[in-house]
Amino acid sequence: xxxxxxxxxLLDDGQTPGYIPAAFFLHFPPxxxxxxxxxxxxxxxxxxxxMDFVKIQYEFSFPHRPEIASxxxxxxxxxxxxxxxxxxxxxxxxxxxxxxxxxxVIQTLYSSFxxxxxxxxxxxxxxxxxxxxxxxKRGMEIIxxxxxxxxxxxxxxxxxxxxxxxxxxxSHRFEDPALFAECVKPYDLAVMDEINSTCxxxxxxxxxxxxxxxxxxxxxxxxxxxxxxxxxxxSRTMTAREATRLFGRPYMGGLDRHGxxxxxxxxxxxxxxxxxxxxxxxxxxxxxxxxxxxxxxWDNLKIxxxxxxxxx
Numbered sequence: 001x002x003x004x005x006x007x008x009x010l011l012d013d014g015q016t017p018g019y020i021p022a023a024f025f026l027h028f029p030p031x032x033x034x035x036x037x038x039x040x041x042x043x044x045x046x047x048x049x050x051m052d053f054v055k056i057q058y059e060f061s062f063p064h065r066p067e068i069a070s071x072x073x074x075x076x077x078x079x080x081x082x083x084x085x086x087x088x089x090x091x092x093x094x095x096x097x098x099x100x101x102x103x104x105v106i107q108t109l110y111s112s113f114x115x116x117x118x119x120x121x122x123x124x125x126x127x128x129x130x131x132x133x134x135x136x137k138r139g140m141e142i143i144x145x146x147x148x149x150x151x152x153x154x155x156x157x158x159x160x161x162x163x164x165x166x167x168x169x170x171s172h173r174f175e176d177p178a179l180f181a182e183c184v185k186p187y188d189l190a191v192m193d194e195i196n197s198t199c200x201x202x203x204x205x206x207x208x209x210x211x212x213x214x215x216x217x218x219x220x221x222x223x224x225x226x227x228x229x230x231x232x233x234x235s236r237t238m239t240a241r242e243a244t245r246l247f248g249r250p251y252m253g254g255l256d257r258h259g260x261x262x263x264x265x266x267x268x269x270x271x272x273x274x275x276x277x278x279x280x281x282x283x284x285x286x287x288x289x290x291x292x293x294x295x296x297x298w299d300n301l302k303i304x305x306x307x308x309x310x311x312x
Contacts, residue, residue: 003052003103004160008201010250010283011225020277021052022286022308023252024261024301025108025163027294033059034087039094046103049301050309052285053201054099055163058108060088062115062143069120071132074139077119080146082153089153096158104160104201109151112143112187113168114207119143122210126173129183137183144187151194161199161225164192169218170211171234180218188222196223203228203252209290220247228252230289244281252285255304257292266303273307 001009001018009015032041038059046054067076082089096105110118116125116139128136151162168174168184195202204224206216214234227247231238243251254276255261260268273286280286286308292301 002101004101007052007104007285010285011201017283020280020284020286020308020311022305023051023053023055024049024288024292024296024304025055025057026292026296027057027059029294033057035090036094038091039098042091042095043098045298048298050305051301052305053104053106053160054095056092056095056105056107056159058088058110060085061110061118062146063118065119068139071128071135074136074142077139077142079142079149081149084146085150085153088150089157092154092159093157105158106161106163106201106203107154107159109147109162109164109191109195111164111166111168111184112140112147112191113184114165115143115147116140117167129179130174130176133179133183140183140187144190147191148194151191155195155198159199161201161203162195163203163205163228164188164195164224165205165207166219166222167207167210169206169213169215170208171214172211177218185218192223196225201225204247205290206230207290216246224249226250226252226285228287228289239279240276240284241279241281244283250283250285251281252287253289254280254284254286255288257288257290261288261300261304262293262296264300269300269303270307273304274311277308277311 007021009017028041032038042054068074092107099105166188169180174180202224203226204222206219206229208230212230216229216233227249231243240251240254260272
């Protein structure tokens with residue numbers, strides 16, 4: 001089997017995975033965000049590390065819009081289409097063609113809440129949801145329509161799925177959980193339901209890049225074939241087995257993005273991988289809890305991935 005077929009066995013209860021796949025993600029320098037340079041960098045990274053699928057980094061975040069300064073201004077939110085997304089779509093097309101079905105190709109996807117934060121700021125969108133949720137929802141609807149346009153174009157180009165990143169449920173964000181349920185989750189689900197109905201391999205990423213969580217239960221019913229989320233929840237730490245059971249799907253992760261995978265020696269990295277895999281569920285992808293620092297040594301990732309592949 002090629003890498004694509006091997007990873008898809010994780011989703012088939014009738015097959016026993018023959019090995020443990022692994023993948024780590026990081027952002028590339030700005031001169032590798034667009035065009036052939038971006039395609040070449042993704043391919044170089046994929047082949048050097050030996051990882052098991054291609055995750056396309058998303059470098060076309062929505063631009064800051066200073067004219068959206070108050071909740072009343074969300075009606076001014078523009079829709080984005082081909083003119084805005086074409087650069088990212090060119091990278092998608094180039095990588096799908098280059099990989100040629102040998103491995104899964106998935107596109108990173110930021111949530112509507114995250115793109116609203118790029119449009120204004122994380123602090124501003126949070127406060128506006130608290131004070132005027134109905135007005136903010138108009139902007140969230142427009143943003144979601146733009147994201148869905150991009151999703152559908154990626155699917156036409158042949159991606160196998162998406163790495164769907166969500167924020168908004170962090171413990172510091174909303175004192176009233178109803179605000180997340182009303183102003184964030186429906187827009188997440190609109191996009192995730194779309195990709196799950198069409199694509200064979202989607203990863204739900206509950207992102208703790210800007211803060212941790214006291215409760216992950218609001219995400220249990222999110223679609224996605226694989227879950228990648230923090231294991232530290234409030235004052236306790238889950239196991240990968242527990243995350244698999246709670247979310248009802250295979251878990252991806254196990255290593256701290258700032259820990260041994262970045263700072264360790266070969267022996268330390270291999271020992272860390274062994275420690276994770278000894279307690280991992282059968283259907284599991286070795287990875288990190290989120291994106292690694294951009295200056296992480298690719299050789300460290302190659303060591304960790306090789307250790308996962310050799311485990312059984």
